[in-house]
Amino acid sequence: MKKFLATLLAVCTVLALCAGCGSKKEETPAASESNETPAASTETVVLRLANSHNAEHITSQACQMFADLVNEKTDGRITIECHFAGELGDERSTIEQCQFGGLDFTRVSSGASAEFAPLMNALQMPYEYTSVDHLFEVLDGEIGQEVFETFKANNLVGITYLHPGSRNFFNAKKEIHTPADLAGMKIRVSESDLMLTLMDSLGGIGVGLPFNDTYSSIQTGVVDGAENNMTSYIEMSFWEVAPYWTYDGHSYMPDMILASKQTMDKLSAEDQQIIFDCAKEAEVWHRDAWEDSEAKNAKIAEEKGCTLTTLTDEEVKEFQDAVAPMYDTFLNDEQKAIVERVQALG
Structure with a gap:
């Protein structure tokens, strides 16, 4: 009986190995090892x-x-x-x-x-x-x-x-028209050198915090405001703790x-x-x-009593001038060449 079971186990092992070999053939390894695009499959x-x-x-x-x-x-x-x-x-x-x-x-x-x-x-x-x-x-x-x-x-x-x-600033304290209005204000940003330097350039204080901590951080005064798009502003109820919104469009990421x-x-x-x-x-x-969604949520913000500030061209220029040195700080020559092409299309 023991010899029979041992023989049966050996046969099963061989069959399993053969089955494995068959499955590899279905994957056509020769094609996968080449640079050719695989043929259309029905699997x-x-x-x-x-x-x-x-x-x-x-x-x-x-x-x-x-x-x-x-x-x-x-x-x-x-x-x-x-x-x-x-x-x-x-x-x-x-x-x-x-x-x-x-x-x-x-x-x-x-x-x-x-x-x-x-x-x-x-x-x-x-x-x-x-x-x-x-x-x-x-x-x-x-x-x-x-x-x-x-x-x-x-x-x-x-x-x-x-x-x-477009990402814009919102805060709990006041309207923002120029970089001078941001002076000393603590603004939650993503934990990146780019965004932290952006706030330094504008005279504010960038505070890198996880996104999910933004509401409570504004509510408790850890920060004075943050930046994001209008849809997130409404969906995450940021308007409740930071009713001042400024359309500065500082970032499209x-x-x-x-x-x-x-x-x-x-x-x-x-x-x-x-x-x-x-x-x-x-x-x-x-x-x-x-x-x-952006248009719908802007109307909701108005209905909630938020102050929505649209900057003049001159005010936008002040923000642009303040961050201009960042283009040299963060970009190498290849990246600067891309930016020049981007700006040429604007």
Whole structure:
């Protein structure tokens, strides 16, 4: 009996090894080892997309639309599972996961991605864009695509840019018209050298704090205000503790969807194109939806009794002049050349 069981176990082991060999053949290793794009596949593929925003956020809705469109256009062959609210990690962590093939897609900001594509710094400088139309002329054109190409050196693929909204100052104390009005004010910013230096240049005091601590920090006087887009201002109820809003538009920091190059390389040319096309369709929807949201939330802010301050051209110029030295401090020659091209389009 023992000899029979031993023989049976050996046969099962051999069969398992053979089954493993058969599965490797189905993956066509010869094709994966070459630089050729794989042929179209009929196999079902499940991919994952990470996003730090909650599921209700407009940008999250765009990510879900992208996933739904891919599923539809591939007749269910490719399913993209969206994970929201930082479920799979913060922005930097999800980029790194994509970089090494542990994750397929992530929605991130330019601030988080610049370390992996340094030319991105040239697209997020303060007061760089004259309008949202100027921003998308840059992102949709040669400049935006050139910057996306540089992600490949870090095993990443730029899929599409998303509307980031213009970032503006809001505070608990007073109207802001010039940099002098910010003097001595403590403003919550992201924990980055760029934003901290921005506040130094404007005469304020930048305080790097996690985003989720912003409301309580203003409420308790740890900081006097913060900066963000109008949609976040209303959705996060910042208006309750900081009713003074200033439209200075100091920053457009593009959001984007990045993919793992390993993931994209496994897809056929046809499926890669479907990915790009569906992402673009979602991005176009998101752009219009974001503008509608900003307008709707501005009305809500007015109804809540907030003071909304629009700067004159002369006042905007004061802010621009104050941060001008940053363009030399933060940018190398290659990045400065990109900025010059950006400004030429404005």
